[in-house]
Amino acid sequence: MATLRLILGDQLNHRHSWFKERDDEVIYVLMEVLSETGYVRHHLQKVVGFFLAMRAFSEQLQAQGHRVHYLRLDDPGNRQSIVLNCEALIERYGVTLFQYQEPDEWRLDQALRGFCLGFSVTSSMVSSEHFLTTRNTLADLFRGKKGYLMETFYREMRRRHQILMEPDGVTPLTGRWNYDAENRKKMPKSVVLPPIPRFIRKVEEIIVLLDRMQVQTIGQLDSERFDWPLTRAEALKTLEHFIQYRLAAFGMYQDAMTQRDWLLFHSRLSFCLNTKLLHPMEVVEACVSYWAANAEQVDFAGVEGFVRQIVGWREYMRGVYWARMPEYAGLNFFGHKAPLPSWYWTGKTQMNCLQHSIKQSLEHAYAHHIQRLMVTGNFALLLGADPDQVDEWYLGIYMDAVEWVEITNTRGMSQFADGGIVGTKPYVSSANYIHKMGDYCENCTYKRDLKYGKGSCPFNSLYWDFYHRSRSLLERNPRIGMMYKVWDKMAEKEQKAILAQAEMYKQQIESL
Numbered sequence: 001m002a003t004l005r006l007i008l009g010d011q012l013n014h015r016h017s018w019f020k021e022r023d024d025e026v027i028y029v030l031m032e033v034l035s036e037t038g039y040v041r042h043h044l045q046k047v048v049g050f051f052l053a054m055r056a057f058s059e060q061l062q063a064q065g066h067r068v069h070y071l072r073l074d075d076p077g078n079r080q081s082i083v084l085n086c087e088a089l090i091e092r093y094g095v096t097l098f099q100y101q102e103p104d105e106w107r108l109d110q111a112l113r114g115f116c117l118g119f120s121v122t123s124s125m126v127s128s129e130h131f132l133t134t135r136n137t138l139a140d141l142f143r144g145k146k147g148y149l150m151e152t153f154y155r156e157m158r159r160r161h162q163i164l165m166e167p168d169g170v171t172p173l174t175g176r177w178n179y180d181a182e183n184r185k186k187m188p189k190s191v192v193l194p195p196i197p198r199f200i201r202k203v204e205e206i207i208v209l210l211d212r213m214q215v216q217t218i219g220q221l222d223s224e225r226f227d228w229p230l231t232r233a234e235a236l237k238t239l240e241h242f243i244q245y246r247l248a249a250f251g252m253y254q255d256a257m258t259q260r261d262w263l264l265f266h267s268r269l270s271f272c273l274n275t276k277l278l279h280p281m282e283v284v285e286a287c288v289s290y291w292a293a294n295a296e297q298v299d300f301a302g303v304e305g306f307v308r309q310i311v312g313w314r315e316y317m318r319g320v321y322w323a324r325m326p327e328y329a330g331l332n333f334f335g336h337k338a339p340l341p342s343w344y345w346t347g348k349t350q351m352n353c354l355q356h357s358i359k360q361s362l363e364h365a366y367a368h369h370i371q372r373l374m375v376t377g378n379f380a381l382l383l384g385a386d387p388d389q390v391d392e393w394y395l396g397i398y399m400d401a402v403e404w405v406e407i408t409n410t411r412g413m414s415q416f417a418d419g420g421i422v423g424t425k426p427y428v429s430s431a432n433y434i435h436k437m438g439d440y441c442e443n444c445t446y447k448r449d450l451k452y453g454k455g456s457c458p459f460n461s462l463y464w465d466f467y468h469r470s471r472s473l474l475e476r477n478p479r480i481g482m483m484y485k486v487w488d489k490m491a492e493k494e495q496k497a498i499l500a501q502a503e504m505y506k507q508q509i510e511s512l
């Protein structure tokens with residue numbers, strides 16, 4: 001009468017009710033498989049991080065007395081596919097009940113549903129007990145409406161979970177819901193950046209294993225100094241460290257960029273959240289409690305800004321994913337087809353903002369939100385890159401990249417390939433914004449104030465080229481109309497020079 005319970009690599013939830021009781025009839029299974037390392041080319045740190053976090057989770061379960069079957073990548077019995085391994089284990093242990101937690105990826109959800117339908121063993125899917133919403137909460141909230149507004153969803157979440165609310169339960173603390181305007185400062189050079197929490201470990205053995213198993217990866221990893229938080233204890237330390245050293249300035253410099261550092265005041269919690277080592281509510285509660293006890297040092301705007309990311313954006317993206325998959329993965333509103341330049345995989349470009357953001361991503365498997373949105377994402381959209389290729393890049397390169405949150409951010413927020421499901425207008429900018437929010441332009445080969453001509457910043461001409469070529473799709477958008485007025489007021493000679501410059505840069509894209 002054995003039960004087999006599958007735990008996927010992003011389901012490392014120590015608080016799950018499954019683990020409250022020990023039962024010798026229950027076998028937990030975790031597995032390293034080539035089907036998961038191979039569906040996209042992942043960053044080496046990401047593969048190492050997921051496998052080591054899974055191994056640590058399995059060891060902890062065993063230490064608590066649970067029965068665990070852990071399949072390493074090179075185990076002789078490993079069939080290198082989640083469903084094939086489950087099939088073999090069901091037979092091996094004489095399993096009568098197969099259980100799994102709801103997968104967060106549509107692909108795995110379909111695979112496991114199909115597997116269960118075609119198998120005689122009784123099966124059930126249970127909640128992963130991680131999110132603050134169900135898969136359908138967002139779709140239900142906006143049923144019958146034209147679209148989904150993140151701000152409406154976020155306010156509803158604050159009310160439902162009584163986060164930062166007045167005692168009446170309906171008014172936000174301070175009377176204001178949104179502090180975005182306060183949370184957009186450039187970071188002065190005088191600001192001292194806090195230390196980054198590190199959990200150094202040697203990872204030679206697993207690198208050798210990946211090599212032997214011919215796992216294709218991207219990015220770099222120093223085998224002596226791999227430092228991502230991979231256990232529950234390390235995740236909690238990362239959270240504490242963020243609250244102590246970064247929370248106070250998080251909001252203020254949330255959109256800032258600098259060559260001086262790669263983390264700034266961001267939390268680096270996305271991997272711990274996405275693997276479920278941390279629960280979103282415990283992160284929010286820890287931040288809110290700290291602010292309540294230290295309101296003189298910690299700005300309310302910053303705490304609101306952080307809470308917004310976790311209970312707003314993160315849950316919202318998951319809701320959009322489940323409301324719109326699988327069609328979402330094929331949306332291409334602009335019909336963009338250009339290949340992503342090869343330097344996205346090397347960082348070898350003279351454009352300083354892109355060079356720094358890409359090299360940092362290859363080195364740390366991390367870039368903060370504004371680097372992803374307003375540097376790499378912005379450029380890909382201005383260029384007209386194929387969203388499939390853009391998605392593949394983002395899904396591979398970041399430590400936190402799992403499809404439900406990657407694709408909605410990339411195809412939706414960043415590339416506007418969903419035509420406005422996630423965002424109300426495309427996030428594009430010329431060099432103006434990049435200069436306003438950061439220090440990249442100071443050391444760049446290109447000149448940020450030139451729209452065309454020798455040395456002109458490619459973002460500038462490509463920006464106008466984007467609006468020009470997308471006119472029929474964007475002109476009626478009330479948030480964009482203004483841009484067309486500016487363009488129309490430009491002298492025809494200038495417009496021609498800008499478009500010719502953009503064309504030239506597109507032709508020379510590999511050498512920019």
Ligand code: FAD
Pocket residue numbers: 265266267268269270271273274309310313314315317367368369370372373377394395398400401402405406407409410413414
């Ligand atoms: P912080 O800036 O400290 O923010 C705190 C937390 O808020 C994050 O850990 C994350 O859980 C949540 N959060 C913040 N912004 C978002 C957002 N837009 N959507 C969902 N959650 C958010 N995030 C991922 O977790 N995985 C991805 O694959 C991913 N791909 C992205 C691709 C693009 C093109 C863009 C523009 C954004 C992407 N994001 C992704 C969202 C965001 O950039 C990252 O969550 C964030 O940079 C992670 O770093 P952090 O933990 O230091 O975040």
Ligand code: SF4
Pocket residue numbers: 351352353354430431434435440441442444445446447448457458459
């Ligand atoms: Fe980037 Fe242009 Fe600034 Fe150079 S000048 S850093 S390419 S925005």
